[in-house]
Amino acid sequence: MAGQISFEPPRGMRDFYPEDMAWRNRVFDAFRAAADAAGFEPYDACVVENYDLLARKAGEEVGNQIYHFFDKSERHIALRPEMTPTLARMVAQRQGSLSFPLKWTAIAQCFRYERMTKGRKREHYQWNMDIIGEESVLAEVEVLGAACDALRRMGLSDADWRVHVSSRALLAELLAASGIPEDRHASVFLALDKRGKIPDEEIKYILQQGGLDDAGIAKTFELLDVKGLDGAAALVASDSPAVARLRELFRLAGLAGFADQLLFDIAVIRGLSYYTGIVFECFDTAGEFRAIFGGGRYDSLLTTIGGAPTPAVGLGFGDVVVTELLKARLGADAAQAKKGVYVGFMFPEQRDAALALAAKLRAAGECVNLALRKQKPKQFFAHAGASSCAKAVFIGPDDVAAGQAKMKDLATREETSVALAT
Amino acid sequence: MAGQISFEPPRGMRDFYPEDMAWRNRVFDAFRAAADAAGFEPYDACVVENYDLLARKAGEEVGNQIYHFFDKSERHIALRPEMTPTLARMVAQRQGSLSFPLKWTAIAQCFRYERMTKGRKREHYQWNMDIIGEESVLAEVEVLGAACDALRRMGLSDADWRVHVSSRALLAELLAASGIPEDRHASVFLALDKRGKIPDEEIKYILQQGGLDDAGIAKTFELLDVKGLDGAAALVASDSPAVARLRELFRLAGLAGFADQLLFDIAVIRGLSYYTGIVFECFDTAGEFRAIFGGGRYDSLLTTIGGAPTPAVGLGFGDVVVTELLKARLGADAAQAKKGVYVGFMFPEQRDAALALAAKLRAAGECVNLALRKQKPKQFFAHAGASSCAKAVFIGPDDVAAGQAKMKDLATREETSVALAT
Numbered sequence: 001m002a003g004q005i006s007f008e009p010p011r012g013m014r015d016f017y018p019e020d021m022a023w024r025n026r027v028f029d030a031f032r033a034a035a036d037a038a039g040f041e042p043y044d045a046c047v048v049e050n051y052d053l054l055a056r057k058a059g060e061e062v063g064n065q066i067y068h069f070f071d072k073s074e075r076h077i078a079l080r081p082e083m084t085p086t087l088a089r090m091v092a093q094r095q096g097s098l099s100f101p102l103k104w105t106a107i108a109q110c111f112r113y114e115r116m117t118k119g120r121k122r123e124h125y126q127w128n129m130d131i132i133g134e135e136s137v138l139a140e141v142e143v144l145g146a147a148c149d150a151l152r153r154m155g156l157s158d159a160d161w162r163v164h165v166s167s168r169a170l171l172a173e174l175l176a177a178s179g180i181p182e183d184r185h186a187s188v189f190l191a192l193d194k195r196g197k198i199p200d201e202e203i204k205y206i207l208q209q210g211g212l213d214d215a216g217i218a219k220t221f222e223l224l225d226v227k228g229l230d231g232a233a234a235l236v237a238s239d240s241p242a243v244a245r246l247r248e249l250f251r252l253a254g255l256a257g258f259a260d261q262l263l264f265d266i267a268v269i270r271g272l273s274y275y276t277g278i279v280f281e282c283f284d285t286a287g288e289f290r291a292i293f294g295g296g297r298y299d300s301l302l303t304t305i306g307g308a309p310t311p312a313v314g315l316g317f318g319d320v321v322v323t324e325l326l327k328a329r330l331g332a333d334a335a336q337a338k339k340g341v342y343v344g345f346m347f348p349e350q351r352d353a354a355l356a357l358a359a360k361l362r363a364a365g366e367c368v369n370l371a372l373r374k375q376k377p378k379q380f381f382a383h384a385g386a387s388s389c390a391k392a393v394f395i396g397p398d399d400v401a402a403g404q405a406k407m408k409d410l411a412t413r414e415e416t417s418v419a420l421a422t
Numbered sequence: 423m424a425g426q427i428s429f430e431p432p433r434g435m436r437d438f439y440p441e442d443m444a445w446r447n448r449v450f451d452a453f454r455a456a457a458d459a460a461g462f463e464p465y466d467a468c469v470v471e472n473y474d475l476l477a478r479k480a481g482e483e484v485g486n487q488i489y490h491f492f493d494k495s496e497r498h499i500a501l502r503p504e505m506t507p508t509l510a511r512m513v514a515q516r517q518g519s520l521s522f523p524l525k526w527t528a529i530a531q532c533f534r535y536e537r538m539t540k541g542r543k544r545e546h547y548q549w550n551m552d553i554i555g556e557e558s559v560l561a562e563v564e565v566l567g568a569a570c571d572a573l574r575r576m577g578l579s580d581a582d583w584r585v586h587v588s589s590r591a592l593l594a595e596l597l598a599a600s601g602i603p604e605d606r607h608a609s610v611f612l613a614l615d616k617r618g619k620i621p622d623e624e625i626k627y628i629l630q631q632g633g634l635d636d637a638g639i640a641k642t643f644e645l646l647d648v649k650g651l652d653g654a655a656a657l658v659a660s661d662s663p664a665v666a667r668l669r670e671l672f673r674l675a676g677l678a679g680f681a682d683q684l685l686f687d688i689a690v691i692r693g694l695s696y697y698t699g700i701v702f703e704c705f706d707t708a709g710e711f712r713a714i715f716g717g718g719r720y721d722s723l724l725t726t727i728g729g730a731p732t733p734a735v736g737l738g739f740g741d742v743v744v745t746e747l748l749k750a751r752l753g754a755d756a757a758q759a760k761k762g763v764y765v766g767f768m769f770p771e772q773r774d775a776a777l778a779l780a781a782k783l784r785a786a787g788e789c790v791n792l793a794l795r796k797q798k799p800k801q802f803f804a805h806a807g808a809s810s811c812a813k814a815v816f817i818g819p820d821d822v823a824a825g826q827a828k829m830k831d832l833a834t835r836e837e838t839s840v841a842l843a844t
Contacts, residue, residue, distance in 0.1 A: 005475055005727045007515035010499050013468035015512055018526070021464040037784050039762065039791025041810070042443040046435035046545055047469060047531070048489075048501070053427050067470075069491030072535055077432050079470070090437055093429035099805070101794055104440070109469070113494055123468055131794070138777065138794045149784070255774055255843075256781045305427045340461065352677055355560065359678045362459045362571070369461025372523055372553070372560045383521070388463070421677075 012113075012122025022335035022388075023323050024125075026154060031107055031127040031317070034150035038142060040105040040129060045086045047109050051076040053085050056305060065112040079111035083128045084301065084314065091132055092307035100133030100310075103142070127317040129295075132310055137245050139313040140278050140297065141252045147282065147293055147315055148258040154322065160329055161292060164265035165249065165280045168296070170232060170242035171223075171266070177236050178219035184211055188220060193269040195224060229264040242277075249278060274298045278313075284325050292325065293317035340367030341407065342389035344380040346396040353400045356421035357393065385410055393418060434535075434544025444757035444810075445745050446547075448576060453529055453549040453739070456572035460564060462527040462551060467508045469531050473498040475507050478727060487534040501533035505550045506723065506736065513554055514729035522555030522732075525564070549739040551717075554732055559667050561735040562700050562719065563674045569704065569715055569737055570680040576744065582751055583714060585704045586687035587671065590697050590718070592654060592664035593645075593688070599658050600641035606633055610642060615691035617646060651686040664699075671700060696720045700735075706747050714747065715739035762789030763829065764811035766802045768818040775822045778843035779815065807832055815840060 009015050016024055035042065051068045068078035080086060083106055091098065106128045114120055129146055131139040144163060151161055168189070175185055191206035200221070207217045226232045229250075233243045246264065253259040270279045277297030284292065295315035302310045326334075341361055345354040351374070358370040369389055371380065377394060384392035392408050399405040400420065407418045431437045438446055457464065473490045490500035502508060505528055513520065528550045536542055551568055553561040566585060573583055590611070597607055613628035622643070629639045648654050651672075655665045668686065675681040692701045699719030706714065717737030724732045748756075763783055767776040773796070780792040791811055793802065799816060806814035814830050821827040822842065829840045 005478060005511075006472060007511050007727075009468060009511075010470055010472050010493075010497060011495075013470050015468075015515075016464075016466040017512065017516070018463035018465050021466055024466070025464060036762075037787075037789050039764075039789060039811075041440035042438075042447060043440050044438040044443055044446070046431060046437075048432055048435050048533070048545070050428060050432050056427060067491075067493065069489075071432075071489065073433075075432060089427075089429050089431075090439065093437075094439070099808070103791070111470070123470070134794045136794055138773070138792075141777070142792060142794070145781075252774075252777060255778045257785065305429075340458075342461075351560070352674075355563070355674060356677045359567075363679065365459075367459050367461060369525070370560075370564060372556045372558055372564070386521070389461075 014121055014123065019335065023326065024319065026326070026335055027319050027323055028107055028125075030150045030153035031105075033153055034146045035105040035127075035129065037149060038103075038146035040103045040146065042106065043087075043090065043104045044106050044108070045083075045090060047079055047111070048077050049080045049086055051078040053089055053305065054078050054080060056085070065114055067111045067113055080108070081112045082110050082316070083108040083126060084130075085305070087128070087130060087132075088301045088305050088307065091310075092302055092305055095302070095307055095310075101139065102130070102132040104132070105129050121320070125319040127293075127319075128314065129317075130312060130314040132301075132312045134313070135311045137248050137278070138252065139311075140249055140280075141256055143295065143313050143315045144253065144262070144280065145256045145258055147317060148261050150317070151282075151292070151322070154326055155330055155334075156326065157329075158261060159285060160325070161261070161282055161284050163262050163280050163282045164268045165246065165262050165278065166264065166266050166268040167242045167246055167278045168269075168275050169277050170236070170240070170246065171269070173236045173240055173242050174223050174226075174232060174266075175220075178216065178223065180212065180216045180219065184216070188212070189269050192220070192224065192267070195267055224267060226266050232264070232266060245278065270294060270296055274300055274304075276300070288328070289321050289325055292322050336388065338388055338390040338410070340369060340389045340391070342369045342371065342380075342384040342387050342392040342410075344371035344375050344384070344392070344394050346377070346380075346394070347374055350374075350395045350397065350400055353420050354395050357395070357405070357418070360421040395420070436543055436545065441757065445748065446741065448748070448757055449741050449745055450529060450547075452572045452575035453527075455575055456568045457527040457549075457551065459571060460525075460568035462525045462568065464528065465509075465512065465526050466528050466530070467505075467512060469501055469533070470499050471502045471508055473500040475511055475727065476500050476502060478507070487536055489533045489535055502530070503534045504532050504738070505530040505548060506552075507727070509550070509552060509554075510723045510727050510729065513732075514724055514727055517724070517729055517732075523561065524552070524554040526554070527551050543742070547741040549715075549741075550736065551739075552734060552736040554723075554734040556735070557733045559670050559700070560674065561733075562671055562702075563678055565717065565735050565737045566675065566684070566702065567678045567680055569739060570683050572739070573704075573714070573744070576748055577752055577756075578748065579751075580683060581707060582747070583683070583704055583706050585684050585702050586690045587668070587684050587700065587702045588686065588688050588690040589664045589668055589700045590691075591699050592658070592662070592668065593691070595658045595662055595664050596645050596648075596654065596688075597642075600638065600645065602634065602638045602641065606638070610634070611691050614642070614646065614689070617689055646689060648688050654686070654688060667700065692716060692718055696722055696726075698722070702737075710750070711743050711747055714743050758810065760810055760812040760832070762791060762811045762813070764791045764793065764806040764809050764814040764832075766793035766797050766806070766814070766816050768799065768802075768816070769796055772796075772817045772819065772822055775842050776817050779817065779827070779840070782843040817842070 066078050109125050111123045129143050191203050268279055268281050275296040276299045279296030281294040282292040297313050299311050343354050343358050345351050358368045361368045380394050393405050395405050404417050404419050406415045408415050488500050531547050533545045551565050613625050690701055690703050697718040698721045701718030703716040704714040719735045721733050765776050765780050767773050780790045783790045802816050815827050817827050826839050826841050828837045830837050
């Protein structure tokens with residue numbers, strides 16, 4: 001290795017060449033526009049966070065995956081594996097002065113030191129949407145509505161994806177109705193989260209290890225086979241608050257225009273142990289990819305770091321899976337629509353005219369890629385066609401003499417006349 | 423410390439609460455729009471970089487300031503102190519397949535472990551604009567033009583700032599004409615960079631240490647007192663290529679519409695030793711702040727890491743100084759123009775109507791902040807006024823009955839009627 005430097009990025013980290021960045025911008029632009037349309041306020045914090053804060057919230061699995069180190073003053077710092085502890089810290093710091101409910105959003109780079117498997121990197125970006133300080137189910141509706149809006153803005157069809165919705169509270173009611181004691185629920189949730197990912201036999205083993213007897217295990221599998229919210233509702237009290245809340249969610253989603261994108265799915269558990277109410281995960285309808293986004297209601301966020309109890313709903317939406325889905329559905333070359341004008345010139349004598357035209361078009365709000373060197377017409381149009389530009393103007397000696405040039409639409413080949421700057 | 427977790431960010435790192443993020447977005451939006459208008463392609467890479475790559479390019483001072491650590495596989499990795507080594511790595515990796523000249527741009531977070539002084543943090547964002555593979559001065563014009571465009575888009579007046587331009591090549595000619603041998607130029611550049619920052623006596627000492635005799639030192643100070651490009655031109659050969667190139671830069675900047683923002687300033691040296699041609703730094707005209715941006719032509723970027731020699735022009739534009747300048751010139755509350763509609767309701771019975779109206783307005787392209795709880799009119803309008811919204815709709819029982827509500831412009835108090843969703 002001595003002398004020769006590697007041109008590769010560090011293992012597990014991504015380079016974004018312009019063609020990769022075009023996809024990332026398509027996704028991030030949709031995140032930002034959807035958050036903006038829904039009235040969420042952007043916030044951010046440094047990717048370097050205090051290790052103690054991250055370790056406090058992280059489960060053991062995540063804790064072992066934290067990139068952490070000591071700075072030159074022996075401060076224990078780390079690259080955040082998720083944004084939520086930082087969010088909790090920032091809210092706790094100003095809990096007395098902030099005006100609740102908060103509707104906050106961030107696109108946060110997060111790091112996890114994981115074994116490298118297909119498609120898994122050690123960093124990703126996660127769009128976070130959180131409403132903090134609101135009990136009402138309208139919080140879930142606003143968060144989910146914005147996530148659905150983002151998928152639509154990216155160019156996916158509604159047929160491409162569905163949001164699977166369940167409720168931790170409903171599951172607790174179902175388990176209670178089954179006679180499974182409350183202190184067994186956590187390990188049951190964990191095991192159920194694995195359903196479909198590992199064989200039922202292994203799930204059964206997990207439940208046994210969690211202390212469930214055969215009757216309890218049989219009851220649990222019965223619950224997992226429940227279809228639809230009505231099916232679940234039939235097993236719990238008729239005045240079940242969890243069922244009422246889910247019905248209200250679906251009704252309000254209808255008013256907000258995305259009810260057809262939701263489906264009740266009792267198998268949605270979410271791995272993290274802190275969700276307390278409604279939970280959701282979005283999947284592609286073809287079932288080809290991992291979850292697109294996920295989230296739910298959580299109430300213990302601030303208390304774990306010493307803040308006051310505060311109801312909250314949050315959503316995490318990574319950049320990796322949705323980009324894979326977009327490439328699969330829209331085509332690998334469809335990252336961004338062509339736009340702007342490619343401007344070039346034939347001989348050095350036309351360079352001034354090309355620069356002046358570029359300045360004129362830019363002042364009029366147009367994006368202009370100005371070729372920096374003289375080119376032959378064939379070269380120029382080859383470069384223009386390979387660029388991200390929709391139109392092209394090539395300036396030769398006759399054009400300067402005439403004071404105008406032709407602007408060609410690179411898709412339709414239509415030509416219009418454009419006056420050169422004087 | 424046991425038990426209690428700090429709510430502060432790690433030392434030297436910034437939190438961005440929504441009011442801070444509004445400023446950051448104003449700045450970043452201008453960076454992105456200006457890069458886009460000038461036809462630069464966005465790229466990015468992970469903030470975690472290979473230590474060896476960073477150490478190779480960094481001078482000793484920067485090298486000592488790198489945050490570096492070992493991952494669980496004992497790879498030596500680091501948080502980048504600047505984007506340029508990563509850019510060089512990415513270009514070198516695909517040097518055979520990329521189509522030059524490249525016009526690339528990134529907004530890169532960078533870390534330096536420095537002593538904490540006023541206004542200095544340990545991380546900042548730097549907008550990078552680079553043109554790689556182009557000899558012609560049009561490259562300098564395009565990079566500088568985009569930077570000037572960004573400052574205008576942020577809302578600064580042209581009177582607020584100037585770009586100071588010089589040339590390392592011109593300075594070399596001037597020094598050669600003064601009889602100062604070439605192997606002394608590097609230490610002379612370093613000393614000259616400090617002019618105005620430290621007493622002339624100390625600069626003299628630096629020059630002495632660099633091996634200059636009294637005559638050479640006197641000549642150097644004579645050069646530093648040169649005013650204007652004509653003054654400098656009088657001291658070098660009449661066919662000086664460096665003078666010709668600077669004159670061409672000013673002429674082309676005139677065609678591109680920003681010549682009045684440039685001034686020749688022989689004192690611009692740039693600290694980094696790798697600049698080879700034209701160099702520039704932008705300052706506020708009042709002289710209150712550090713440099714807003716800086717850059718120039720550099721030719722040895724790729725060769726330091728084993729790539730082929732490639733001419734290049736680059737610019738680095740940090741987020742900290744320009745944000746301070748914007749707050750000083752525009753006022754601390756002027757981060758973003760108000761926009762969008764704040765929608766609320768008086769009683770729970772109007773909540774559905776409020777949600778449906780929010781959905782309708784959003785579908786029409788409006789940003790809507792939907793209040794999640796019933797409010798009294800006074801409360802509602804207090805919240806609306808404190809929000810980032812320009813307009814507000816408050817829905818009470820009579821409005822639902824009438825099927826329409828009033829939309830109030832919060833600045834002018836003008837009211838218009840808006841049909842509720844059916």
